[in-house]
Amino acid sequence: MIDQPQPVLEAIDIVKELGSGAGKVRAVKGASLALVPGELTLLMGPSGSGKTTLLSILGCILSSTSGILRVAGTETTNLDSEELADLRRKHMGFIFQSYNLFPTLTALENVRIALDVRGQKDFSASNRCEEVLRDVGLAHRLRSYPGNLSGGEQQRVAVARAIASSPSIVLADEPTAALDGENGHAVMALLARIAKEQKRSVLAVTHDPRTLSYADRVVRIEDGRIVGEERRPDGLDAPEIADLTKRRKANG
Amino acid sequence: MILTLAFRNLFHDRIRLAVTLIGILFSIVLVAVQLGLYLGASKMITSNIDHANADLWIAVYGAKSFEDGGMLLTSRERHQALATPGVKAVIPLIVRFAEWRKPEGGSTRVVLVGTDAEDGGLEPFDLVEGSWEDIKAPEAIAVDRTYFNELGIKGVGDTAQIANGRVRIRAVTDGVRSFTQSPYAYTTLNRARALFGDGDGTTFYLVQTVPGADVKQVQQDLVNRLEGAEVLTKEEFRDRSLKQWLFRTGAGVALIGGALLGILVGTVIVAQTLYSSTKDHLGEFTTLRALGSSSGYIYKVILAQAGISAIVGYILGISIALIILVLSHNTALPMVMTPALAFWLFTLTVGMCAISALSAIMKVTKIDPAVVFNK
Numbered sequence: 001m002i003d004q005p006q007p008v009l010e011a012i013d014i015v016k017e018l019g020s021g022a023g024k025v026r027a028v029k030g031a032s033l034a035l036v037p038g039e040l041t042l043l044m045g046p047s048g049s050g051k052t053t054l055l056s057i058l059g060c061i062l063s064s065t066s067g068i069l070r071v072a073g074t075e076t077t078n079l080d081s082e083e084l085a086d087l088r089r090k091h092m093g094f095i096f097q098s099y100n101l102f103p104t105l106t107a108l109e110n111v112r113i114a115l116d117v118r119g120q121k122d123f124s125a126s127n128r129c130e131e132v133l134r135d136v137g138l139a140h141r142l143r144s145y146p147g148n149l150s151g152g153e154q155q156r157v158a159v160a161r162a163i164a165s166s167p168s169i170v171l172a173d174e175p176t177a178a179l180d181g182e183n184g185h186a187v188m189a190l191l192a193r194i195a196k197e198q199k200r201s202v203l204a205v206t207h208d209p210r211t212l213s214y215a216d217r218v219v220r221i222e223d224g225r226i227v228g229e230e231r232r233p234d235g236l237d238a239p240e241i242a243d244l245t246k247r248r249k250a251n252g
Numbered sequence: 253m254i255l256t257l258a259f260r261n262l263f264h265d266r267i268r269l270a271v272t273l274i275g276i277l278f279s280i281v282l283v284a285v286q287l288g289l290y291l292g293a294s295k296m297i298t299s300n301i302d303h304a305n306a307d308l309w310i311a312v313y314g315a316k317s318f319e320d321g322g323m324l325l326t327s328r329e330r331h332q333a334l335a336t337p338g339v340k341a342v343i344p345l346i347v348r349f350a351e352w353r354k355p356e357g358g359s360t361r362v363v364l365v366g367t368d369a370e371d372g373g374l375e376p377f378d379l380v381e382g383s384w385e386d387i388k389a390p391e392a393i394a395v396d397r398t399y400f401n402e403l404g405i406k407g408v409g410d411t412a413q414i415a416n417g418r419v420r421i422r423a424v425t426d427g428v429r430s431f432t433q434s435p436y437a438y439t440t441l442n443r444a445r446a447l448f449g450d451g452d453g454t455t456f457y458l459v460q461t462v463p464g465a466d467v468k469q470v471q472q473d474l475v476n477r478l479e480g481a482e483v484l485t486k487e488e489f490r491d492r493s494l495k496q497w498l499f500r501t502g503a504g505v506a507l508i509g510g511a512l513l514g515i516l517v518g519t520v521i522v523a524q525t526l527y528s529s530t531k532d533h534l535g536e537f538t539t540l541r542a543l544g545s546s547s548g549y550i551y552k553v554i555l556a557q558a559g560i561s562a563i564v565g566y567i568l569g570i571s572i573a574l575i576i577l578v579l580s581h582n583t584a585l586p587m588v589m590t591p592a593l594a595f596w597l598f599t600l601t602v603g604m605c606a607i608s609a610l611s612a613i614m615k616v617t618k619i620d621p622a623v624v625f626n627k
Contacts, residue, residue, distance in 0.1 A: 052625045061542055062622045082546060089544030096624055100539040104260035109253070116253035117545035161543075173625050 007034035007070075008091070008168045008201050009058060014067035016053055016224075027053040028064070029224035035169060035201035040192045040214060043205045045221035051205045052173060054221065058203065059092060059171045060084040072168060089118050093162030095172035095191075095204075099154040101146040107133060107157045108142040114161045132160040136190060152183025159190055163198070170194060172204040176211055188214040254549070258556035261533050269561075272525040276565025276601060277572065279518020284573035284597055286511035288587035290504060292580075295588055296431040297497050298490045300365065304374045306343070306458035307467050308474065309489045313482050315456075316500075317493035319363050319432055321347055324453030325481060332477045333457060338465035339474075343373030344454040346444040349434060353413040354404025361434040362395075362403070364414060366444020373458040381408055382423025388440060394423035398582065399435035415447045431497050433584060459483075515604060522565075523608035526558060530612035534619065542621040550619075554612045562605035566598050573597075 016028040027050045035041060035058075045051045056062035057069065060076055061084075069076045072091050076084060088094075093114075101110045111129040115121075120128075133142055136156040146154055155175060162170050172191060176184035188204075192214040195202040204211065212218065220228040262269050300318050301309075310333060312322040333342040346366030353359045367374040369384040379394065387394055393414070395403060405412060411420045414437065423438075430436050445453070461470050467485065474483040484492065498504025530537070537550050573589065580587040 056622045056625050059542075061625070085541065085544050085546055087544075088542070092544065094542055094624075096539070100535070100542075100624060102257070102260075102536050102539075104264045105257065109256065113253050113257065113540070114543055117540060117543055117549055121253070 005036045005038065007036050008072055009033075009035040009203075010068075010070045011054075011058055012068040014054065014057055014064045014069065016050075016057060016062070017065045018053070027224055028057065030067070031221065031224070031226050033058070033219060033226065035203055037168065037199045037201055038195055039216045040195040040202045040204065041217045041219060042211055042215040043203060043219050043221060044207060044212075046207065049221045050224040051207075051221050053224075055171055055173055055203070055205045059094060060087050089165075091168050093165065093167040093170045095155070095158050095162045095170065095175050097174040097177050099146070099151075099158045099178075101154055101157055101161075103146050106143050106145055107138060107149065107153075107160075110146070110157055111161045111164050114164050118165050120165070129160070129164055132164045133157070136160045150183070151179050152186060155179060155183065155187050156190065159187065159194070163194055163200070166198075168200060170200055170202045172202065174206055174208070175204055176206065176208045181210065184208065184210055254552050254556050255560075258553050258560055261529060261536075261553070262557050262560055265529065265532070268525055268529060272522055272561050273565050273568060275518055275521025275525065276561060276605070277569040279514045279521070279604065280566060280569025280597060280601060281572050281576070282514030282517070283511045283600065284570065284589070284593070285576055285587060286507045286514065287593060287597075288573065288577060288580075288589050289585055290498070290507040290511070291588035291590065291593065292586050293431050293498060293503065293507070294494055296429045296585075297493050299377075299428060300347075300374065300436070301486060301490050301493060303377045304345070304458055304486075305372055305460065306486060307461045308459035308471055309484045309486065310342075310457035310459060310474065310478065311455070311482050311484065311489075313480050315482060315492075317496040318347060318489075319349065319430075319434070320496065321455035324450060324455060325457060326454075327452045329478055329481055330454070330457055333459060333474055336470065336473050336477055338461050338470040339459055340462045340465075341372070341458075341460040343368075343371045343458040343460070344441055345374055345456045345458055346441060346448075346450075346453075347455045348444075348448060350415050350437075350447065352403060352435075352437070355410060355412055356404050358404065360402055360404075362414065362437045363430060363432065363434050364444055364447065365436055365438045366441045367438065368441045372460070378425045378427050380424055380426040384423070386422040387438065389420075389422055391418055391420045392422035392439065392443075393419040394425055394438040395421060396425045396428045396435055398427070398429060398584070403435060416449055417443075417447045419447075427586075429584065429586065431503075431585075515600065518601075519604045519608055522558070522561060522605050523611050526554065526561070526605075526608050527611045527615060529557065530554060530615050534615070537616050538619050538621055538624050541619050542624040547617065550616050551613050554609050554616065555606065557612075558605035558609040559602065562601045565605075566601040569601070570594060570597065 011033045014028050014031045018025050018027050031054055043051050057064045071087050108129055115125040136159055138156055141153060175187050188211050191202050194200055216232050218230045219226060315321045330342050333339055348364055349361055350364040351359050352362040369375050386392055405421055408421050411418055428436055461467055471483050540550055577587045577589050
């Protein structure tokens with residue numbers, strides 16, 4: 001019997017109400033979800049299904065109305081905004097739909113700042129950023145500003161920024177939405193590789209069907225409720241990952 | 253990275269940076285000029301008091317300033333003062349406004365100072381031509397070269413008339429300006445008395461105490477002995493003269509008011525531009541917050557922006573202020589800049605920018621990191 005890894009993030013019966021009075025809307029209606037290391041999970045659902053709201057709650061950016069959220073064993077219920085920021089700093093990396101890079105900083109500096117907010121300011125932090133950018137295929141773009149990078153390259157900088165501090169959880173919001181087919185596949189392959197090779201929990205919110213083949217698990221949400229979950233059979237890699245791994249081995 | 257981000261945020265929008273720097277520059281120049289003029293005026297008002305070698309000043313009751321000593325004291329007060337324990341010397345000094353008739357016609361007012369340098373009271377200062385020995389010569393007088401035009405003279409050897417008698421320029425001072433715009437004219441005590449036709453009248457007595465004497469005690473003893481006269485310490489007389497010319501006339505209030513206006517305008521301009529810069533970069537600050545940065549980290553970025561603005565603005569502002577300082581050297585009201593004022597201005601600039609950053613900081617405290625997912 002294979003031991004099930006401990007979840008690094010666990011959400012139990014999360015409810016989120018938005019607005020007030022007559023305009024009050026229940027965006028998430030009792031969602032439960034656990035993320036384990038080494039898995040790329042997709043949270044899929046139509047627009048307005050509550051997936052981004054749930055992602056914000058899982059990312060300790062938005063507080064739930066009720067329910068329990070545990071991040072690396074820490075329950076978040078009574079934490080204030082600075083303590084939640086501390087949890088994000090220690091355990092999470094974020095990737096945004098619009099990349100959210102700093103236009104006045106180079107690719108390297110954009111990654112560097114993620115370590116800087118974590119108090120990692122020494123020379124090794126700079127080396128680490130260069131290493132991560134090389135790892136995402138941007139060794140030749142270290143000193144380029146976001147305005148001079150393609151959408152795919154910008155998203156890869158964002159991925160590098162998310163993983164530079166070696167977080168146990170990577171949360172991505174529509175990571176392929178602004179990318180063309182080729183770049184969308186490249187970014188998803190990168191996220192899958194991060195999950196597999198670096199044993200991180202990666203959760204991507206998406207409604208892009210191109211991303212399905214990269215997932216270890218797909219969680220479906222509709223009208224604020226988790227309505228289904230599909231898991232790839234144990235021991236099998238997603239086809240693109242298997243193919244990528246093969247190619248990487250062939251290239252030595 | 254805090255400094256890098258602050259620097260890039262500032263220099264990203266050059267026009268706004270220029271507006272910020274002009275705001276700080278304007279503020280620094282205005283405050284430096286106003287306070288420089290205030291210091292310059294203070295120096296002019298107190299220069300004779302500062303140069304006088306006196307622990308205490310005896311003046312007629314109600315004397316307003318060095319130039320406005322009021323009624324004359326007599327030799328009776330001098331003898332009473334000399335008989336007071338702790339008093340080493342009591343030196344007479346005459347200071348009175350007088351009519352100066354120019355050699356080519358016309359007249360102006362001067363402040364005639366009658367003093368005998370060898371008494372060790374008000375000794376010569378800032379003489380650039382001639383000496384106090386020369387002033388002992390018949391009809392001799394010393395004036396400041398800044399006022400040659402106003403006095404209708406060209407230099408040493410020229411003559412004019414004061415009150416009842418003729419005077420000849422025998423010595424020239426440089427930089428001894430008068431806040432009242434009536435130039436100081438220095439001569440001997442006896443000639444001053446002769447010009448005014450006074451007997452042994454004196455405007456002030458400069459009191460020197462014996463070494464180790466308790467000046468406050470001597471002052472009190474003199475007050476008890478002298479009727480109708482006031483006894484002031486050097487500091488008290490300086491303060492009274494400053495109050496008379498700077499505050500009773502409103503000149504000092506105008507200078508300080510101008511400086512406060514400069515601070516206010518500078519603060520408002522810097523606050524406005526920092527707020528607007530923060531608003532423009534709010535998305536980035538929100539991203540930082542979502543990435544897990546503490547509020548303190550973001551505040552430091554904003555404060556660093558304010559600090560960089562302050563340093564660059566100060567360097568530009570103080571440079572222009574120093575140019576104005578040089579240009580004002582030969583004017584009737586020269587500006588003064590001291591290392592203490594320069595340091596105070598720097599502290600003021602940094603403080604002004606820090607206060608200006610408050611509005612921007614208040615803006616970022618309202619950041620909701622959840623909006624990063626709604627872009």
